Amino acid sequence: MIPDKEQMFEEMQACFGDDRRRIKHAGSVTGYAEQLYEAEGGNYQVIVAAGIFHDIGVHEAERKHGSSAGHYQELEGPPIARAILEKLKMNKVLIDEVCDIVAHHHRPGIVDTLNFRILYDADMLVNLAEEVNTNDLGKLDRIIERVFLTIAGKQLAKKLYLEKQ
Ligand SMILES: [Fe+2]
Numbered sequence: 001m002i003p004d005k006e007q008m009f010e011e012m013q014a015c016f017g018d019d020r021r022r023i024k025h026a027g028s029v030t031g032y033a034e035q036l037y038e039a040e041g042g043n044y045q046v047i048v049a050a051g052i053f054h055d056i057g058v059h060e061a062e063r064k065h066g067s068s069a070g071h072y073q074e075l076e077g078p079p080i081a082r083a084i085l086e087k088l089k090m091n092k093v094l095i096d097e098v099c100d101i102v103a104h105h106h107r108p109g110i111v112d113t114l115n116f117r118i119l120y121d122a123d124m125l126v127n128l129a130e131e132v133n134t135n136d137l138g139k140l141d142r143i144i145e146r147v148f149l150t151i152a153g154k155q156l157a158k159k160l161y162l163e164k165q
Contacts, residue, residue, distance in 0.1 A: 002045060003088035005030075008052045011084045015056060025126060026052050032156070033122035039152035042114045046094055050101040050119040053081040057102070070106035077102040108149060121153030125160065134161055 009027070016022045030051030037047050057077025058068050065072045078099035085095045101119050104110045108120050124147060134140055140161055148154040 003049075003085065003090050005048055005052075007088055008049055008084070011088070012052045012056060015080065015084070016059070019059070022055060022058065026055060028126045029054065029119075029122045031122075032125045033118055035156065036118045036122055036150060036152045039155075040114060040118055040150050042118050043094070043097075045090070046097050046101070046115045047118050049081070049085060049090065049094070049098045050105075050115065051122060053077065053084070053098065054102055054105050054119060054123060056080045056084075074103050074106060114150075117149035118153070121148050121150050121157075124148060125153065125157055128157065128161060137162055 009030075012026055013023050016026075030048060033047050033051035034044075037044055055073060055077065057073040057075065057080055060076035060080065061072035062068050064076065081102050082095055082099050085098060090098075097113075097115065100111050101113075101116050104116070105119060105123060108117075128134070128143075132140065132143055141158070144154055144157045144161070148157055
């Protein structure tokens with residue numbers, strides 16, 4: 001069965017509660033992931049679920065470990081995503097793949113699938129503005145070339161960050 005996007009989004013919102021920043025972030029990443037899927041292909045269900053749930057472990061990481069550091073999120077996220085996706089009756093093989101992406105989404109190269117690369121790039125498209133100085137366009141161009149994993153991700157990053165000025 002295919003859980004629909006709205007259901008997954010509602011489950012994510014319920015989990016994040018009043019943390020509007022996280023909800024907005026998940027929505028933006030999912031939107032970019034869908035755009036990259038249009039250009040690159042991959043498995044739509046896996047990509048959308050990974051976009052919606054990629055940071056789902058952040059509150060549990062803070063609660064259990066007192067830290068939202070990437071590796072705690074990667075540790076706490078998959079069981080939460082799995083429980084929700086099982087409840088929504090997603091295919092087990094696809095759940096495994098989503099959880100694998102969630103478990104490694106700060107560390108590119110370990111899971112090297114198209115679906116992973118799309119989620120990674122979508123997250124990076126949102127995070128780039130926060131993580132690097134976007135005023136130095138030459139430097140930004142080199143960073144985009146280095147960090148993005150898909151052609152469509154690089155193209156969209158350049159469009160968003162280099163052509164806006
Ligand atoms: Fe994220």
